[in-house]
Amino acid sequence: DAGVIQSPRHEVTEMGQEVTLRCKPISGHNSLFWYRQTMMRGLELLIYFNNNVPIDDSGMPEDRFSAKMPNASFSTLKIQPSEPRDSAVYFCASSPGRLAEAFFGQGTRLTVV
Amino acid sequence: GIQVEQSPPDLILQEGANSTLRCNFSDSVNNLQWFHQNPWGQLINLFYIPSGTKQNGRLSATTVATERYSLLYISSSQTTDSGVYVCSVEGYNQGGKLIFGQGTELSVKP
Numbered sequence: 001d002a003g004v005i006q007s008p009r010h011e012v013t014e015m016g017q018e019v020t021l022r023c024k025p026i027s028g029h030n031s032l033f034w035y036r037q038t039m040m041r042g043l044e045l046l047i048y049f050n051n052n053v054p055i056d057d058s059g060m061p062e063d064r065f066s067a068k069m070p071n072a073s074f075s076t077l078k079i080q081p082s083e084p085r086d087s088a089v090y091f092c093a094s095s096p097g098r099l100a101e102a103f104f105g106q107g108t109r110l111t112v113v
Numbered sequence: 114g115i116q117v118e119q120s121p122p123d124l125i126l127q128e129g130a131n132s133t134l135r136c137n138f139s140d141s142v143n144n145l146q147w148f149h150q151n152p153w154g155q156l157i158n159l160f161y162i163p164s165g166t167k168q169n170g171r172l173s174a175t176t177v178a179t180e181r182y183s184l185l186y187i188s189s190s191q192t193t194d195s196g197v198y199v200c201s202v203e204g205y206n207q208g209g210k211l212i213f214g215q216g217t218e219l220s221v222k223p
Contacts, residue, residue: 031209043199043213056210089154098209099143101161102201107154 004105006092012111018080021108024073025094033093033102034067034077043091049075050097082112115140115204117214125220126190134185134217136200144203145176146211147185151196159185159198190221 005024013019025032033048047057052069060067064083069075079086089109095102116139126132136145147159160167160174162183167174171190176183187194197216203209 033209033211042215043201045210045212048210050209091156093211095209099163099203100209101146101158102209102211103158104148104156107156109154 004092004094004103006090006105006108008108009106010109010111012113013082015083015112016081017112018078019082019086019110019112021077021090021092021110023075023077023092023105025075025092026103027073028096029094029103030072030097031095031100031102032069032075033095034075035091035093035104037089037091037107046077079110082110084112087111115142115202115207115212117200117202117212119198119200119214119217121217122215123218123220125222128190128192128221128223130190130221131186131188132190132219134187134198134219136183136185136202136214138181138183138200138202140181140204142178142181142202142204143207144209144211145178145183146201147174147183148199148201149194149196150199150216156199187219190219192221192223195219195221 034046046059049069089107091107093102093104118137149157164178173186199216200214201211
């Protein structure tokens with residue numbers, strides 16, 4: 001298996017623009033997670049899905065952030081409009097379900113200028 | 114919510130030395146994982162260890178769930194071991210949500 005695949009690897013955008021991050025989980029994994037990593041706050045869970053359904057989105061910072069999982073093999077995290085404070089590395093992870101090992105993608109480094 | 118504390122926050126070793134990293138958590142957990150975040154930012158799975166002891170080469174880990182801690186041992190350290198070691202836990206009734214510690218930043222000098 002190729003592992004969790006994220007795209008793009010790097011994204012530089014101007015403040016106010018829409019940004020879409022993409023994730024393909026490991027085939028057969030039922031749980032998908034979006035995390036954000038910053039120097040100040042470390043790794044924070046934004047949202048997670050189980051069987052394509054959002055279970056907990058309490059970590060989503062504000063209404064500018066939205067996430068979807070239209071099918072078992074694809075998820076998006078959208079920021080609209082983007083702001084400089086959104087600059088961070090965004091990770092996607094997947095696992096077979098509860099009480100199971102999670103695997104992370106390589107992350108997307110987002111810079112908003 | 115559950116709190117995860119790692120110690121020490123940073124560590125400098127001479128190549129060949131051994132080290133022990135600690136992860137304390139504030140409540141009972143279903144799941145505990147150790148990751149190595151390399152200098153390129155990738156999170157590499159080291160151990161999935163909700164309880165007991167596991168070994169993988171020069172690395173081993175022990176989780177004592179009843180006492181709410183886990184230890185990661187690195188023996189005969191190499192420069193390639195440098196990076197951040199992160200502990201993550203899933204609390205009971207958390208539905209698979211992993212909570213991360215702030216990590217231990219390890220630097221191994223030649």
